[in-house]
Amino acid sequence: MSESEGGAKLLGDDGELQFVLFEIEGVTYGVEVERVLEIVLRPEVSRVPSAVDCVEGVINLRGTVLPVLDLRRRFRLGGDAARATHVVILQLQGALAGISVDGVSQVVRIPVAAIEPPPAAITGPQVRYIEGIAKLETKLCVLLDLDRAFDPGEIALTAGGDQDGR
Amino acid sequence: MAGDGGWTLTDDDRQLFLAEAEEMVQALEEGALALERGGENPEMLQAMFRAAHTLKGNSGLVGEAGIAAHMHNMEALLDDLRGGRVAVTPALVQQVLSGIDSLREMLAQFAQGGSPVEAAPVAATAAPVEAPLAAQPAPLAPGQAMPRYIVHLAIDAACPMPAVRVFQAYQAISRLGPLERTDPPQEHLAQFEGRSATVVLRLGHPEDVKEALSGIDEIQLESVQAESVASPAATAGQAGQAGPQAAEAEREAAAQTVRVRVELLDHLMNLVGELVLDRTRIADLVSRLDGGKDQESEELRQELSRSSLHLGRVTLDLQETIMKARMLPIEHLFRRFPRLVRDLGAKSGKRVQLEIYGQDTELDRMVMDELGDPLTHILRNAVDHGIESPEKRLAAGKPEQGRIILRAATEEGYVVVDVADDGGGIDAEAVKRTAISRGVLTPEQAERLSMHEAQELLFAPGFSTSEEVTEISGRGVGLDAVRASLERLSGVVDLSTEPGQGTTFRLRIPLTLAIMRALMVRTGDAIYALPLGSVRQIVRLGKDNVQTAHGRPLLADRGKLIGLRSLAQIYDAPDSGEDAFAVVVGAGDRQVALKVAALLGEQEIVLKSFGDFLGAVPGLTGATILGNGELALVADVRYFLRGKEAS
Incomplete structure (x- = not known):
């Protein structure tokens, strides 16, 4: 749903899409600029117990309590969320949430022509949630379908696989 | 909101209209139920009339001609009631209530579709309100050209059979035109023993009335008054003095009230939270400022410190005030219940009186919304299963009419709501038998169960939804749902019961969730x-x-x-x-x-x-x-x- 609608809406005059880029564990990811509300310096995250595994905790964003999600845990990337420097606040599943990131680069325009389907070489839980790979001048950028990645059903599905893998 | 050459109704307008309409409907319904209990008083009728009138005006504003017409009819009827020209009878109360029901349907239609409400069904439902006295011949269509007159008749004190004289008078006057209303009503004339009577009709020549009555003994024509705005107040006696003042106070109160969405208050609350944080930071900075270097900087530091303290007090005050703004008297919730209990009682053939206490107890708006369903559930249970049939009650030496008491009170940060009926109570043995038959308990376990534990069974999930339980124990439909609702509110529900004496449900809810x-x-x-x-x-x-x-x-x-x-x-x-x-x-x-x-x-x-x-x-x-x-x-x-x- 979000792919077609969101994609069409984001399509610029010259066939470009706008993405906010951020880094986690050395990989550059991109999300549609329209779903991002703001980027804040990572505040102290209060751990929330017994919530789904990929929820790191909650933060206080000017008086509103928001969950912070951890892509590291969601995609089993390894590493430590404490290394994150920023939190990207965005619309997710119709609600507000934050994602801990190691660093934020700028907003970029990516020509649709530069977006390719994920290569078969990429494996792991995250492959289901990759909309495409964009070739930027110096690096590759993974474009994520976050609504799908944090769909409760999908979380249950991949979390189950998680345990089998251990 | 007016567009280019047209009126466009925004969603906000619609919401506002509906919210106000709901209040008017409540006021009308409360009034109607009070009339039924015989508790009519001039202020009450005045309030009902005002509600109908306001809603008529509002409906016109949002372009709902159907609702406006309906309200016009209701307003006319209430005006007659207010002016004492119509007597309160059970049939009349029922007419007002049905009128309110049709109004609700129309409002629901408006809320759903937003399309203009059809005029035809409205006219049909409005008809009974239009003709309050069924026995009257051919009610006149509104807008008839001739003015309406009120004819007051006095019967001689020595007259042995006033009913006969009044009957003759009605007959005579009816030759001038159809009688719109009479007091006493014609169908009740046989028992009439009074010394005065009133007739309302449209007249071309009011002076004809004297002529028409000239052949009838023992009856005097007191007055023929053109119906005017002033006359109802004059006839209503005391209301003539109390009415305008009350209305004035009401208008003043209304002018000092605005509607605010709860989300807006939540947002304000968050902002105040931010203020508190900034205040703390400022206080921290002040304490780190190194005063005393010179006179001037020390004075500045002290000045800043005082301002910071003041800011703290103001912020705290602001926080409390916003919290208070979220609170509403529980009356907003309770006022739908008299009608509910009345209708439930009527349906099950029981006579039930609902007494409400502590209506001004304040509760957070959100909590109140959540409390509606569980309370409805408990009241329904009380009428359906708690209160016995009139025969049973009489046999048990109780008054025929059952009582349900709904009471709210504040208790150390909690609101306590009691629903007490004076019905048959809960038969713990019946509950145990059902639990055994359903395999929830073994007979041995049941044997050891205390009275309290047996009652707790009623709240067990799934236990109570069965038809069987309803029939055998006569209680417990969906009490697990009630308990679940209360737990969502961090509240508790308990019950105490005395066989033959009644059952009391006690709900304890935090004053506010926030x-x-x-x-x-x-x-x-x-x-x-x-x-x-x-x-x-x-x-x-x-x-x-x-x-x-x-x-x-x-x-x-x-x-x-x-x-x-x-x-x-x-x-x-x-x-x-x-x-x-x-x-x-x-x-x-x-x-x-x-x-x-x-x-x-x-x-x-x-x-x-x-x-x-x-x-x-x-x-x-x-x-x-x-x-x-x-x-x-x-x-x-x-x-x-x-x-x-x-x-």
Whole structure:
């Protein structure tokens, strides 16, 4: 749903899409600029117990309590969320949430022509949630379908696989 | 909101109209039910009339001609009631109530589709209101050209059979035109013993009335008044004085009220939270300012310090005021119940009187919304299954009419709502039999069950939804749902029953979900808030009061053993092993001791949800923001009382 609608809406005059880029564990990811509300310096995250595994905790964003999600845990990337420097606040599943990131680069325009389907070489839980790979001048950028990645059903599905893998 | 050459109705307009309409409907309904009880008074009728009138005007404004026409008819009827030209009869009350029902349907249509309400069905439902006295010949269409007159007749004191004379008078006057209304009504004339009568009709030549009555003895024509705005007040006597003043006060009160969405208040609350944080930061900076270097900087520092203190007080005040703005008198919830109980009673052939107390008890708006369904459920149970049939009641030596008391009161941060009926009570044995037949209990277990435990069965999930239970025990439809609703509100529901005497349900709900007093504790790296309402005592942990039984730690306190759990472990947090205190928390007859590292004192907290993405987190009711901007998690004590460790 979000792919077609969101994609069409984001399509610029010259066939470009706008993405906010951020880094986690050395990989550059991109999300549609329209779903991002703001980027804040990572505040102290209060751990929330017994919530789904990929929820790191909650933060206080000017008086509103928001969950912070951890892509590291969601995609089993390894590493430590404490290394994150920023939190990207965005619309997710119709609600507000934050994602801990190691660093934020700028907003970029990516020509649709530069977006390719994920290569078969990429494996792991995250492959289901990759909309495409964009070739930027110096690096590759993974474009994520976050609504799908944090769909409760999908979380249950991949979390189950998680345990089998251990 | 007016567009280019046209009126466009925004969503806000519609909402406002509907919200106000709902208030008017409530006022009308309350009035109608009061009339039914015989509690009519001039102010009440005046209020009903005003409600109908306002709604008529509003309907016109939003372009709902159908509703406006309906309200016009109701207004006319109420005007006659107010002017004493129509007598209150059960049929008339029913007409007003049906009129209100059709109004509700029209409003629902408007709320749903937004399309203009069809005029035809409205006219059909409005008809009974238009012709309040069914026995009257051919009611006149509104807008008839001739003016309406009120004819007052006096009957001689010595007249032995006033009914006959009045009948003759009605006959004579009716030759001038159809009688719109008469008091006494014609169908009740046989028993009439009064000394005055009133006739309302449209007349071309009012002077004809005297002529028409000239042949009738023992009856005098007192007056023929053109119906005017002034006459109803004059006829209503006392209302003539009280009415305008009351109306004035009402208008003033209305002018000082605005509607605010709860989300807006929530937002304001968050902003105030921000202010509090900034205030704390400023205070911190002031304390670090090195005054005393010279006279001038010292004065500035003191000035800043005073301003900072003042800012703190104002912020606190602001916070409290916004909290108060969320509170409403519980009347807003209760006022739908008289009609509910009346209709339920009528349906089941029982006579039930609902008495309401403590209507001005204030409660958070959100809590009130959540409380509607469970209370409706309990009242429904009370009428359907609590109150016995009139025959049974008489046989048991009780008054034929059953009583249900609905009472609200404030009690230390809680609102307590009682629903008490004087019905047959709950038969614990019947409940046990049902539990056995459903395999919930063995007969041996049932034997050992206390009265209280048997009642608790009624709240068990699934237990009560069965038809069987309803028939046998006569109680318990969906009480598990009631308990679940209450738990969502961090409230409790209990019942006490006395066979043959009645049943009382007691609901205890926190005054507001948004603000509560809590004991702040630290364990591991996290701070938790324990709602003060559930904290029973605090004990310092030592060698002598911690024991182990069957591998489970227990706290020995004054000869009693209480299950002891680590708060950190409950929340899957690392246990630092430095826990020095146990906080005993409980609800009802269950309690558990929680190990914590440090006690941080008691404080008022503002409860925040985790947001839509996380939704409900088991074991936590939400989070709260501390003075330094950090978050503390608010424990849902009920959650860990369910565990086996609780005793």
